[in-house]
Amino acid sequence: MSRDEVCGIASQLPVAIVEAGGDTLLTADEVSAWTxxxxxxxxxxRARGTGPAYIKLGEGAQAPVRYRFRDVERWLGAGHRAEAA
Structure with missing residues (x-):
């Protein structure tokens, strides 16, 4: 996926998130909307180890997960497809 395509998909996120970029933490819902x-x-x-890098905030199955903007951007840029849900 080209940088332009990644940026085009990122346009589905709130402007403040796209402008902050980098280390901004995104929820699974935000990444879902983006991808x-x-x-x-x-x-x-996540379970298969094929998704974007993530951070688990706590321990246990119910601990919230966050994704760094740059990690999702990198994952998409590496050729992983954003597909219809």
Whole structure:
């Protein structure tokens, strides 16, 4: 996926998130909206180790997960597709 395509997909995020970029932490819902993958698909990708890098805020199955903007951008740029949910 080209940089222009990644930026085009990022336009689905709130402007403040796109402008902050980098280390901005995104929720699974925000990444879902950006990538057009369901939250469940993102969870499955985490379990398989095929999704974007993530941070788990706490321990246990119910601990919230966050994604750095740059990691999702890098994951998309590496050729992973944003698909219809």
């Amino acid at each position: 057009r993958l369901t939250v469940k698909s993102l969870a499955n990708a």
